[in-house]
Amino acid sequence: xxxxxxxxxxxxxxxxxxxxxxVLGIVFIIYKYQNVINTILSPKSFTNTQSKYVTxxxxxxxxxxxxxxxxxxxxxxxxxxxxxxxxxxxSDLAISKNGKNIEYTVxxxxxxxxxxxxxxxxxxxxxxxxxxxxxxxxxxxxxxxxSPNGLYIAYLTNLRKIFTGIPRASLGIWMIKTNRVYPSYxxxxxxxxxxxxxxxxxxxxxxNQNFLxxxxxxxxxNIAQPDSQIMLYDFATNTSYxxxxxxxxxxxxxxxxxxxxxxxxGRRHNNDSYLYVMNFNLAQILQNTETSKFLNYKNTLKLVxxxxxxxPTWSPNSKSIAFxxxxxxxxxxxxxxxxxxxxxxxxYLTQNSNIDSTSKMFWF
Amino acid sequence: xxxxxxxxxxxxxKVKKNKKSRFIKKIxxxxxxxxxxxILFIKSGYLGVVYDIYKITGHSVARKKSESTINYSxxxxxxxxxxxxxxxxxxxxxxxxxxxxxxxIMIASINPYQxxxxxxxxxxDFWIKIPNYYQNGGYSKFDTxxxxxxxxxxxxxxxxxxGIKIDYxxxxxxxxxxxxxxxxGGVNIVPTHPVLDWSYPNDLTGNPKLLYSAINLYIPGAPQxxxxxxxxxxxxxxxxxxxxxxxxxxxxxxxxxxxxxKLHTTSTISQIPSLFNKLSNVIRTDMSxxxxxxxxxxxxxxxxxxxxxxILSPPNYSKIAVAYGQDIVEPRWNxxxxxxxxxxxx
Numbered sequence: 001x002x003x004x005x006x007x008x009x010x011x012x013x014x015x016x017x018x019x020x021x022x023v024l025g026i027v028f029i030i031y032k033y034q035n036v037i038n039t040i041l042s043p044k045s046f047t048n049t050q051s052k053y054v055t056x057x058x059x060x061x062x063x064x065x066x067x068x069x070x071x072x073x074x075x076x077x078x079x080x081x082x083x084x085x086x087x088x089x090x091s092d093l094a095i096s097k098n099g100k101n102i103e104y105t106v107x108x109x110x111x112x113x114x115x116x117x118x119x120x121x122x123x124x125x126x127x128x129x130x131x132x133x134x135x136x137x138x139x140x141x142x143x144x145x146x147s148p149n150g151l152y153i154a155y156l157t158n159l160r161k162i163f164t165g166i167p168r169a170s171l172g173i174w175m176i177k178t179n180r181v182y183p184s185y186x187x188x189x190x191x192x193x194x195x196x197x198x199x200x201x202x203x204x205x206x207x208n209q210n211f212l213x214x215x216x217x218x219x220x221x222n223i224a225q226p227d228s229q230i231m232l233y234d235f236a237t238n239t240s241y242x243x244x245x246x247x248x249x250x251x252x253x254x255x256x257x258x259x260x261x262x263x264x265x266g267r268r269h270n271n272d273s274y275l276y277v278m279n280f281n282l283a284q285i286l287q288n289t290e291t292s293k294f295l296n297y298k299n300t301l302k303l304v305x306x307x308x309x310x311x312p313t314w315s316p317n318s319k320s321i322a323f324x325x326x327x328x329x330x331x332x333x334x335x336x337x338x339x340x341x342x343x344x345x346x347x348y349l350t351q352n353s354n355i356d357s358t359s360k361m362f363w364f
Numbered sequence: 365x366x367x368x369x370x371x372x373x374x375x376x377x378k379v380k381k382n383k384k385s386r387f388i389k390k391i392x393x394x395x396x397x398x399x400x401x402x403i404l405f406i407k408s409g410y411l412g413v414v415y416d417i418y419k420i421t422g423h424s425v426a427r428k429k430s431e432s433t434i435n436y437s438x439x440x441x442x443x444x445x446x447x448x449x450x451x452x453x454x455x456x457x458x459x460x461x462x463x464x465x466x467x468x469i470m471i472a473s474i475n476p477y478q479x480x481x482x483x484x485x486x487x488x489d490f491w492i493k494i495p496n497y498y499q500n501g502g503y504s505k506f507d508t509x510x511x512x513x514x515x516x517x518x519x520x521x522x523x524x525x526x527g528i529k530i531d532y533x534x535x536x537x538x539x540x541x542x543x544x545x546x547x548x549g550g551v552n553i554v555p556t557h558p559v560l561d562w563s564y565p566n567d568l569t570g571n572p573k574l575l576y577s578a579i580n581l582y583i584p585g586a587p588q589x590x591x592x593x594x595x596x597x598x599x600x601x602x603x604x605x606x607x608x609x610x611x612x613x614x615x616x617x618x619x620x621x622x623x624x625x626k627l628h629t630t631s632t633i634s635q636i637p638s639l640f641n642k643l644s645n646v647i648r649t650d651m652s653x654x655x656x657x658x659x660x661x662x663x664x665x666x667x668x669x670x671x672x673x674x675i676l677s678p679p680n681y682s683k684i685a686v687a688y689g690q691d692i693v694e695p696r697w698n699x700x701x702x703x704x705x706x707x708x709x710x
Contacts, residue, residue, distance in 0.1 A: 023395060107582075109579055111580065140580070140582045197606040198606075199557045199582075199583075199604055202586070223606060224613070224614045224675055228585075271622055308587045357588050358584045358586040358588045
């Protein structure tokens with residue numbers, strides 16, 4: 001007959017066995033499903049948040065700022081944002097001075113084309129029509145910009161290769177009429193001949209009917225990689241003049257609407273790009289003498305001297321400058337205001353929004 | 365008569381009860397530690413890491429007898445550096461895994477004492493004499509060494525020509541490179557210039573018929589975010605540069621430095637589990653796990669400003685030439701030796 005004590009002992013033994021089985025079971029489950037458990041519990045990997053939305057901050061701007069994100073046109077008015085298109089393939093935004101038309105490129109494998117539409121996203125048409133058979137001819141259309149009178153578009157292309165058959169691995173600036181009908185590329189006007197094997201000219205803007213501003217890449221002492229400088233193309237003489245020295249490594253020139261200041265980005269060796277502003281004097285640039293050259297550049301003001309900055313954009317009254325700034329691993333829109341001839345602190349218009357930093361912004 | 369001591373001696377009962385409670389305590393303690401062990405390891409993902417890291421590490425390549433004749437003491441202080449041979453190969457599908465073309469050959473030297481790092485790119489077209497190779501008068505391009513004699517030959521040639529001992533190697537293929545960059549969440553980059561290439565290899569489509577085809581490529585010069593695929597295009601393109609390989613070496617070093625910068629972020633350590641999980645099968649090295657950890661600690665203690673990038677490019681360290689109908693890069697050994705003496709000699 002099993003005594004009470006023995007019964008207790010037997011129960012204790014059984015409970016120990018059960019406990020050991022449970023522990024072993026847990027160990028087995030953990031081992032078997034470690035990947036699932038790891039996924040749930042382990043920290044997320046390095047991320048570059050690709051949110052579909054733009055998150056505005058409380059800072060309000062005067063007017064409307066247009067920009068690209070995720071291949072679509074967006075705007076910020078005050079501090080509320082709006083997605084205007086839903087086509088997911090826009091890059092290289094340009095808006096006409098009257099604010100009615102937009103130009104952009106659509107990039108395909110092997111080629112890209114210019115497209116045009118109304119500012120509200122309607123009435124889209126193709127302006128160039130390079131097609132896939134151009135493989136090997138590498139025809140690209142990039143970075144369009146409207147002339148101030150809205151009749152022309154200047155843009156980057158390597159049509160030169162089509163005409164000469166010589167690969168240059170560079171895009172030059174060409175000009176076409178806005179009412180042009182593809183598919184012919186006759187009637188295009190070549191404005192610049194880019195340096196070979198540099199990738200070509202870049203960042204074209206047309207702030208005044210009489211001149212363009214752009215970035216030129218050129219090989220100097222460093223033959224492994226080209227240097228860059230800002231140039232001014234004068235329509236009166238069909239000549240390009242340097243605005244900044246080659247050593248400036250300057251890109252993305254933007255002239256203020258009052259034509260007094262030139263903002264630009266300076267590339268720095270440690271993978272940074274700072275934001276600068278200098279006075280702009282057209283007569284001095286066109287004079288292009290040894291004494292007049294780069295006088296204003298020598299007094300350049302450093303606006304942001306840390307991190308990656310891009311696409312400076314002036315407000316219509318030339319009193320604020322918007323730019324894209326890398327913050328928390330996301331490209332966001334920042335603003336600096338001028339007060340008493342001094343630039344103030346940085347205000348952010350968006351956060352964690354991953355704005356397309358390769359496209360220009362426009363402020364109306 | 366059997367004497368039941370338990371019944372007769374309460375002292376014995378107490379002893380047995382104590383034994384039981386001690387046993388329970390032991391079980392509970394063991395359970396507690398098992399629990400803590402699993403919580404810690406699972407929370408940090410180390411169970412997976414241990415498995416994944418073994419896939420990456422420990423791929424040692426045996427040294428051949430001939431390598432023992434190399435005089436490693438040529439540079440007196442070279443042993444203060446840990447030298448890693450970084451090899452990047454062309455499409456994994458194009459070659460036998462044991463004999464691949466190494467289009468990227470780089471020496472990463474870490475000196476934890478002086479807290480400095482050198483990244484030295486060796487041009488793939490460097491024209492060198494290869495032992496037991498009988499074509500072209502015994503000469504070939506540096507990138508063919510791994511095709512001829514595997515990683516061990518490449519390693520021994522680097523040691524022979526540059527006079528430094530290679531402690532470890534690390535190999536990454538194209539898809540591996542994409543994964544590495546994606547694992548780091550892509551890179552935010554200020555391109556050295558716009559990249560325009562009229563003959564970029566189209567070999568990652570998965571379609572064998574397209575393995576040797578090419579596409580046009582354009583990457584704008586504006587500061588931008590690049591995912592792994594785009595970054596590969598950026599560092600691999602060479603037709604858009606005046607100096608082809610030298611231009612892309614510069615871009616490769618730029619991306620390496622961005623990754624190095626990312627490793628300095630405080631969140632890196634906590635992300636090591638997912639890092640290894642994603643990189644197993646796409647990277648190979650002969651380092652052991654403690655060596656990887658040790659090197660990571662040494663590397664993380666060095667500031668970015670103490671990293672020196674060098675490309676053995678013309679006109680200082682080499683010159684462009686033609687040999688046996690091939691475009692080659694002829695090393696200027698006297699200049700290279702001077703450079704290495706300066707870098708590793710004091």
